[in-house]
Amino acid sequence: AEPTLGRSLDADDISAEKINQFVRAYLQVLALIEGREAELQGAEMELESQQIQREIEAQAIALIQAEKLTLQEYLQLLSFTNIDPEFGERVAAQLQEAVQ
Numbered sequence: 001a002e003p004t005l006g007r008s009l010d011a012d013d014i015s016a017e018k019i020n021q022f023v024r025a026y027l028q029v030l031a032l033i034e035g036r037e038a039e040l041q042g043a044e045m046e047l048e049s050q051q052i053q054r055e056i057e058a059q060a061i062a063l064i065q066a067e068k069l070t071l072q073e074y075l076q077l078l079s080f081t082n083i084d085p086e087f088g089e090r091v092a093a094q095l096q097e098a099v100q
Helices: 016-041 046-066 071-083 085-099
Strands: none
Touching: 016 046, 016 071, 016 085, 046 071, 071 085
16 A cells, blocks of 8 residues: 655655656646646736636646546645655656656
């Protein structure tokens, strides 16, 4: 069984498959945000901007869940990528493979 993600987790405990799921979700969320950035910047009213932001958030959560991650797991992995250099390198290597 995969250990649950948490503060006491060691980067070595996170499986390659979990990293792959995160990388796939990350790239999709990034593409979603980039794809809707112009629409968001073109919003003329704050209400319209907030609506677009909610749509992007809902779509991002759906993309994350499609990769069999919870939003909490995704956010923890994202945070872990930034605070643990070794884990960050593992993710960076997977990202590079995914975009080649």
